[in-house]
Amino acid sequence: MDYFERHEGGERAILVHLDIRQIQDPDDLSEFELLADSAGADRLALVTGSRSRPDAKYFVGSGKAEEIAELVREHEADIVLFNHSLSPSQERNIEALVKCRVLDRTGLILDIFAQRARTYEGKLQVELAQLNHLSTRLVRGWTHLERQKGGIGLRGPGETQLETDRRLLQTRVNQLKSKLEKVRQTRAQGRARRQKSDVPTISLVGYTNAGKSTLFNRLVDENIYAADKLFATLDPTLRRLDWQGVGRVVLVDTVGFVRHLPHELVESFHATLEETLEADLLLHVIDSSSEDMHEQIQAVKEVLAEIDNDVPVLNVYNKIDLTDEPAHIGYASEGQPNRVYVSSRQNLGMEELTLAVQQLLTGKLTTFDLTLPYDAGQFKNTLYELGVIEEESYDDTGRECLTIRLPSDRLRQLLGQANLKPIDVLPLAQATLLMPVLEEFEKVDDVEEPTMTEAEEKAFDEFDALHSETADSEK
Ligand SMILES: Nc1nc2c(ncn2[C@@H]2O[C@H](COP(=O)(O)OP(=O)(O)OP(=O)(O)O)[C@@H](O)[C@H]2O)c(=O)[nH]1
Numbered sequence: 204m205d206y207f208e209r210h211e212g213g214e215r216a217i218l219v220h221l222d223i224r225q226i227q228d229p230d231d232l233s234e235f236e237l238l239a240d241s242a243g244a245d246r247l248a249l250v251t252g253s254r255s256r257p258d259a260k261y262f263v264g265s266g267k268a269e270e271i272a273e274l275v276r277e278h279e280a281d282i283v284l285f286n287h288s289l290s291p292s293q294e295r296n297i298e299a300l301v302k303c304r305v306l307d308r309t310g311l312i313l314d315i316f317a318q319r320a321r322t323y324e325g326k327l328q329v330e331l332a333q334l335n336h337l338s339t340r341l342v343r344g345w346t347h348l349e350r351q352k353g354g355i356g357l358r359g360p361g362e363t364q365l366e367t368d369r370r371l372l373q374t375r376v377n378q379l380k381s382k383l384e385k386v387r388q389t390r391a392q393g394r395a396r397r398q399k400s401d402v403p404t405i406s407l408v409g410y411t412n413a414g415k416s417t418l419f420n421r422l423v424d425e426n427i428y429a430a431d432k433l434f435a436t437l438d439p440t441l442r443r444l445d446w447q448g449v450g451r452v453v454l455v456d457t458v459g460f461v462r463h464l465p466h467e468l469v470e471s472f473h474a475t476l477e478e479t480l481e482a483d484l485l486l487h488v489i490d491s492s493s494e495d496m497h498e499q500i501q502a503v504k505e506v507l508a509e510i511d512n513d514v515p516v517l518n519v520y521n522k523i524d525l526t527d528e529p530a531h532i533g534y535a536s537e538g539q540p541n542r543v544y545v546s547s548r549q550n551l552g553m554e555e556l557t558l559a560v561q562q563l564l565t566g567k568l569t570t571f572d573l574t575l576p577y578d579a580g581q582f583k584n585t586l587y588e589l590g591v592i593e594e595e596s597y598d599d600t601g602r603e604c605l606t607i608r609l610p611s612d613r614l615r616q617l618l619g620q621a622n623l624k625p626i627d628v629l630p631l632a633q634a635t636l637l638m639p640v641l642e643e644f645e646k647v648d649d650v651e652e653p654t655m656t657e658a659e660e661k662a663f664d665e666f667d668a669l670h671s672e673t674a675d676s677e678k
């Protein structure tokens with residue numbers, strides 16, 4: 204996938220980080236250093252400073268630019284990393300001055316993504332993002348691109364090198380897009396299948412380095428790549444598991460969020476976020492030992508809000524082995540668990556996590572007393588199979604009375620499937636206060652047999668959305 208020469212680990216790097224007063228919430232310096240390490244850079248020097256706004260030519264002022272050039276010579280650096288977005292011309296101007304490669308923040312993150320991409324789709328996404336990033340910077344040498352495509356016969360008379368390169372680039376971009384579309388279709392089908400099989404999906408989301416993959420591995424009990432580096436995970440990784448105490452679920456490990464993810468990356472990782480949206484429950488994994496915990500939680504919440512996510516969230520405060528917090532569950536005012544304190548690495552709080560997840564997934568169990576109509580045998584069988592019947596008896600007219608315990612949403616869903624309509628269904632606790640419970644169902648005759656299940660409809664809608672999205676972006 205290497206369309207441009209990616210640097211090898213251990214490259215000698217000069218880091219540049221300015222405080223730009225115009226830009227609020229400047230990228231944190233320590234995160235930048237972490238990013239540089241993650242890319243495999245050997246940090247030789249750090250240039251800092253502040254400006255009220257970026258310089259048009261070099262981003263930094265010309266004095267600062269000279270200083271960087273001097274450091275490059277002195278340390279024999281291979282690369283200068285900027286913790287900012289540079290325009291193509293700024294990047295070119297600095298390169299000309301310092302006489303080594305210059306990478307901006309977007310380029311740096313892309314580089315890390317490229318190193319970490321493990322799945323086919325992830326690799327396609329990264330390459331597409333790289334090419335998009337590079338297309339605006341297509342002034343430097345691109346002979347290797349030409350070499351790759353053979354070059355001969357591709358260059359029309361009078362056409363400049365630049366135009367040829369642009370054309371080749373476009374060809375490759377189109378290829379990638381159609382490959383990606385295929386992968387996405389396959390994935391949408393997989394999703395539809397999963398929904399039909401009624402297995403709940405749980406996604407691990409959170410800031411980078413929070414410990415998602417560690418928790419994932421712990422739960423899956425299967426080793427996938429986890430390392431003390433940013434973006435140890437790039438692609439959503441799915442595993443089916445039989446979670447003791449919870450039941451069968453699909454677990455999804457996702458790529459870590461970073462503050463100020465470049466917009467082009469947000470786009471190219473849309474599929475990852477969509478996957479997140481699909482879940483029945485999100486485990487928001489938080490590094491509770493981090494000084495930046497609150498900012499990181501906020502950053503994740505913002506991303507989730509951006510993709511319009513209304514899936515229930517359980518906050519998982521991880522790494523309690525580094526804090527004083529004991530393993531426990533925290534509850535929201537409505538009595539639902541909303542946070543749990545664990546250590547994935549030290550295996551603490553896993554029972555609490557299981558309990559909280561179980562409660563959230565099954566919903567709040569409620570007791571209902573039902574009086575069934577005479578012809579509801581099929582419905583009763585379904586309840587039997589689900590194991591939700593606690594008591595059964597007959598009333599004096601010979602109709603069956605059941606006491607069942609299950610989430611009210613689930614009951615509503617089952618009633619709909621059986622074409623039954625409750626005249627009145629009261630939770631037992633309220634009902635006993637009022638009177639001896641008597642509820643009835645009446646058969647609904649004028650309801651048409653549904654042709655598609657809700658899950659199928661949803662899958663179809665998604666499919667359409669994916670298609671129109673791809674079509675739009677190709678215009
Ligand atoms: N002390 C401590 N370290 C942990 C714990 N859980 C994870 N870690 C460490 O934190 C680092 C990051 O863990 P990962 O599981 O790779 O984090 P991640 O959230 O998947 O990171 P990205 O995939 O980059 O978003 C690794 O060095 C883990 O060993 C924990 O409970 N306690």
Ligand SMILES: [Mg+2]
Pocket residue numbers: 415416417434435436456457459
């Ligand atoms: Mg990970």
